[in-house]
Amino acid sequence: MTFATAGTAAGIDQTRPGHHQGGDGLPSVAKLAPALFWFVVAMPVLMGKAGLLEIVFPVGALATGALLVTRDPARFAAFTWWLWFLTPEVRRLVDYQAGWSVISPVMVTPFAVGAMTCLVIAQYLPMLRYRAYFGFVPVMIGLFYAYVNGVTQAGMAAATFALLNWLVPVTLGLYVALHWPIYPQIRDAVLRAFVLGMALVGGYGLIQYFVMPPWDARWLINVGMTNQGMPLPMQVRVFSTLNSSGPLAFLLVTGLAVLPAARGILVPIAGALALGSLLLSLVRAAWLAGLFVFVWLLLTMPGRHRLRLVAVGCGLVLCSLPLLSVPLVNQAIVKRFDTLNSMENDRSYQERQEFYGRFLIQALTEVRGAGLGTVDTATKLTNEDGHLGAMAYFDSGILRVPYELGWPGTLGYVAGIVTLMVGLLRRGGAPPDPFARCAEAAALTILGCMVFEHTLVKVTGVGFWFFLGMGMAAKNYGLASLQPAPPPAALATEHRPEDMRPEDKPQEDNRWTEA
Numbered sequence: 001m002t003f004a005t006a007g008t009a010a011g012i013d014q015t016r017p018g019h020h021q022g023g024d025g026l027p028s029v030a031k032l033a034p035a036l037f038w039f040v041v042a043m044p045v046l047m048g049k050a051g052l053l054e055i056v057f058p059v060g061a062l063a064t065g066a067l068l069v070t071r072d073p074a075r076f077a078a079f080t081w082w083l084w085f086l087t088p089e090v091r092r093l094v095d096y097q098a099g100w101s102v103i104s105p106v107m108v109t110p111f112a113v114g115a116m117t118c119l120v121i122a123q124y125l126p127m128l129r130y131r132a133y134f135g136f137v138p139v140m141i142g143l144f145y146a147y148v149n150g151v152t153q154a155g156m157a158a159a160t161f162a163l164l165n166w167l168v169p170v171t172l173g174l175y176v177a178l179h180w181p182i183y184p185q186i187r188d189a190v191l192r193a194f195v196l197g198m199a200l201v202g203g204y205g206l207i208q209y210f211v212m213p214p215w216d217a218r219w220l221i222n223v224g225m226t227n228q229g230m231p232l233p234m235q236v237r238v239f240s241t242l243n244s245s246g247p248l249a250f251l252l253v254t255g256l257a258v259l260p261a262a263r264g265i266l267v268p269i270a271g272a273l274a275l276g277s278l279l280l281s282l283v284r285a286a287w288l289a290g291l292f293v294f295v296w297l298l299l300t301m302p303g304r305h306r307l308r309l310v311a312v313g314c315g316l317v318l319c320s321l322p323l324l325s326v327p328l329v330n331q332a333i334v335k336r337f338d339t340l341n342s343m344e345n346d347r348s349y350q351e352r353q354e355f356y357g358r359f360l361i362q363a364l365t366e367v368r369g370a371g372l373g374t375v376d377t378a379t380k381l382t383n384e385d386g387h388l389g390a391m392a393y394f395d396s397g398i399l400r401v402p403y404e405l406g407w408p409g410t411l412g413y414v415a416g417i418v419t420l421m422v423g424l425l426r427r428g429g430a431p432p433d434p435f436a437r438c439a440e441a442a443a444l445t446i447l448g449c450m451v452f453e454h455t456l457v458k459v460t461g462v463g464f465w466f467f468l469g470m471g472m473a474a475k476n477y478g479l480a481s482l483q484p485a486p487p488p489a490a491l492a493t494e495h496r497p498e499d500m501r502p503e504d505k506p507q508e509d510n511r512w513t514e515a
Helices: 003-009 029-046 050-068 073-098 105-114 117-123 125-129 136-154 156-178 180-210 214-223 245-261 266-281 284-300 303-324 327-341 347-364 376-382 397-425 434-451 458-481 488-492
Strands: none
Touching: 029 050, 029 073, 050 073, 050 105, 073 105, 073 156, 073 180, 073 214, 073 458, 105 156, 117 125, 117 156, 136 156, 136 376, 136 397, 156 180, 156 376, 156 458, 180 245, 180 266, 180 458, 245 266, 245 284, 245 303, 245 434, 245 458, 266 284, 266 303, 266 327, 284 303, 284 327, 284 434, 303 327, 347 397, 397 434, 397 458, 434 458
16 A cells, blocks of 8 residues: 555545535535634624623534534634634634623533543554554643543543643644645645634734723723733723733734735735734734744745745834834834843843742652643632632643653653654655745744743644644655655555555655554
């Protein structure tokens, strides 16, 4: 069996998704489902009845995800990204029209929909014994160890919610990696989602900065996040449709990393709006991450794409000049930039340095680990009043991993990530693909930002694991294209992973060698 038929061996349907037709030639329900879902979400908001979305939003999203997860993986991947883009804003609209709620079922929706990938992955667990995917195994074992530990220390509810935060990004990455035979369709669907998503998220961020919608201001007052500035125009750190400026900034960097692989008249507009909101987020770590993305792509992009990358970079800088010409904007951004040259006088840097000095020994000597559910927003579920616990704010991702997972969990989690990243960055003769290089840049950047905060969970974690999986899918798809096309009879034969013989598995890069 050739490499091109390995997708069939994996049990993955290689037919092009999103083109199911009914007998009358009308588009399939799956094709219309995402648009119908967002239409249904918009109606209660426009009617002033957003409180209905506490039920309609999660139920509708789960129904849409269930329809797409096996039938149309490409559209499912794009739909999950839209949920990550917009869910916090939906929650704020619900709170504004129906009253403030400390714990909102709306916020669980992206995790619940993403968890549906577990049902697909469970069907192809035998594929995890191959080297291409084996790195996911120790990652999951490490997380389940920390989950069991967390149940005993924080309770079932908090530990389960924390597990969703950690595990759903991993399963989304594995989901797209397993669907490598339809990599072009997933790539195109995700690029369309990111182009339109960056335009919407970036554009709304600018509106938020200059206008400050009342629902955003009300939410900012209720949560009491003083580090986001004042809930007033031109006095806030932009967080757009997300929960805070940090996740927004890293999402925008991820979007800017993949936009060079996109085409269309909306691409430069989306890039300019995203860059504007990135600057107004005032997140210095994300600014440095954006610079790293540009340099990495400049070094790794195929030669003919480098000039276009430089042109796009120059264009985005020119587009940001009108924004920087606004005195208050220029003053805020320049002041933030200046702190990079005088970190010893920067309060945020000093607090992070103090945290490292105070907590380093405790984090590294927590052999058993605190367990999932003892850190971050999951602590709401351990307090009767629904407020965050003492360990809700954790400035370092590097220290949070050993503290929360313990030594056994950390060993598996880190070993798995290293294994997967080494496999991703090993070129292996696959033809160059601009999107694959962009996916690598996004994954590497998010991983590097673990120094500043935990970027491997929630929406930033989805960015890392999803684009890690897309990079793996691109590599497998590229290697498959180097193989001669199999005869029709071979494609018609049904194979199972356990039936694969060693001589049937492709030898390039030993992708299908058992670990």
